[in-house]
Amino acid sequence: MNEESVGVEARQVWLKRIESLCGERGLQLTALRRQILMLIAGAGAPLTAYALIDALAQAQGRPVAPPTVYRTLDFLVENGFVVRVESRNAFAICDAPGHHHHGVMLICTKCGTTAEVDNHDLDALLLQTASASGFRLEKQMVELEGICERCERLGPL
Amino acid sequence: MNEESVGVEARQVWLKRIESLCGERGLQLTALRRQILMLIAGAGAPLTAYALIDALAQAQGRPVAPPTVYRTLDFLVENGFVVRVESRNAFAICDAPGHHHHGVMLICTKCGTTAEVDNHDLDALLLQTASASGFRLEKQMVELEGICERCERLGPL
DNA sequence: TCGTGATGTGTTACAATATATCATTCTAGC
DNA sequence: GCTAGAATGATATATTGTAACACATCACGA
Numbered sequence: 001m002n003e004e005s006v007g008v009e010a011r012q013v014w015l016k017r018i019e020s021l022c023g024e025r026g027l028q029l030t031a032l033r034r035q036i037l038m039l040i041a042g043a044g045a046p047l048t049a050y051a052l053i054d055a056l057a058q059a060q061g062r063p064v065a066p067p068t069v070y071r072t073l074d075f076l077v078e079n080g081f082v083v084r085v086e087s088r089n090a091f092a093i094c095d096a097p098g099h100h101h102h103g104v105m106l107i108c109t110k111c112g113t114t115a116e117v118d119n120h121d122l123d124a125l126l127l128q129t130a131s132a133s134g135f136r137l138e139k140q141m142v143e144l145e146g147i148c149e150r151c152e153r154l155g156p157l
Numbered sequence: 158m159n160e161e162s163v164g165v166e167a168r169q170v171w172l173k174r175i176e177s178l179c180g181e182r183g184l185q186l187t188a189l190r191r192q193i194l195m196l197i198a199g200a201g202a203p204l205t206a207y208a209l210i211d212a213l214a215q216a217q218g219r220p221v222a223p224p225t226v227y228r229t230l231d232f233l234v235e236n237g238f239v240v241r242v243e244s245r246n247a248f249a250i251c252d253a254p255g256h257h258h259h260g261v262m263l264i265c266t267k268c269g270t271t272a273e274v275d276n277h278d279l280d281a282l283l284l285q286t287a288s289a290s291g292f293r294l295e296k297q298m299v300e301l302e303g304i305c306e307r308c309e310r311l312g313p314l
Numbered sequence: 315t316c317g318t319g320a321t322g323t324g325t326t327a328c329a330a331t332a333t334a335t336c337a338t339t340c341t342a343g344c
Numbered sequence: 345g346c347t348a349g350a351a352t353g354a355t356a357t358a359t360t361g362t363a364a365c366a367c368a369t370c371a372c373g374a
Contacts, residue, residue, distance in 0.1 A: 149291030
């Protein structure tokens with residue numbers, strides 16, 4: 001359906017980055033966590049927890065229970081390695097790993113791919129918008145749905 | 158837990174506005190739809206579908222099945238009378254009813270209340286951010302979590 | 315008047331997403 | 345090796361959402 005979202009080499013670089021962050025922070029990048037990271041990175045689009053459960057069961061030849069996967073996802077999200085796409089109940093790689101998520105998620109309704117973009121002005125404006133209402137901002141979620149460039153080019157159908 | 162989000166009179170005005178929009182557009186504001194609108198409007202915070210199911214069962218003295226409620230919510234969301242809060246799987250009134258939702262949702266993590274604010278600059282910036290990536294924007298979801306002014310004033314606890 | 319189609323609601327069954335709880339295993343550091 | 349904390353396994357269940365079909369109502373033209 002989709003080409004892979006990141007090339008194999010890019011994925012390796014990205015994983016290295018996460019490994020080193022884990023080193024710095026004293027976090028354990030266990031086999032399971034690594035495996036889930038690579039599954040998400042290798043998918044062309046965000047994966048749901050249950051898609052991961054299936055993929056893991058496939059890969060390991062035995063069932064993996066939901067709590068196991070959700071816990072791992074919690075870890076990955078908390079540490080900014082993965083982002084939860086709220087409007088899809090799915091998880092995507094965070095391509096500025098380690099920062100707490102702070103970007104805009106562009107979600108193509110045709111092919112399902114997502115792209116993350118950062119925009120400092122936008123962040124500032126969101127903060128200002130919140131402050132103007134006396135609201136102390138702690139976490140932002142910006143998800144935009146539409147048609148990605150590639151699908152737009154490929155035309156209708 | 159919460160005071161009501163809108164006073165009774167304000168709620169009436171708001172319902173009138175929706176009634177007239179339905180008139181203009183040839184939509185039927187049936188008893189069930191009206192009842193669900195009022196339940197959402199009367200709650201201090203967004204309601205989940207199942208909270209509505211319970212409330213309706215209470216009010217009507219007989220069970221109401223999920224599809225009934227979800228269909229009604231679909232109608233209300235499609236027509237811009239209610240907004241779905243993605244990060245909470247819940248539904249809140251849209252206080253510029255009839256426009257397709259386009260605002261920023263401020264969600265207090267302490268008391269659970271939400272407030273909707275519009276910001277034209279923000280919309281423009283989002284559109285620009287999407288365009289810059291060749292993305293054709295169709296729908297935006299901006300949800301900000303934090304502490305609302307009231308909870309901030311009332312202090313820790 | 316009688317269809318007939320469009321719309322809204324009821325009902326049953328089930329699918330998909332997520333969490334609570336307790337048991338077990340692993341690992342780092344002593 | 346021991347032990348405390350972290351990570352994972354396992355079972356059960358809670359929460360959120362849909363598919364599919366039946367029934368009811370109403371407007372409108374034959």
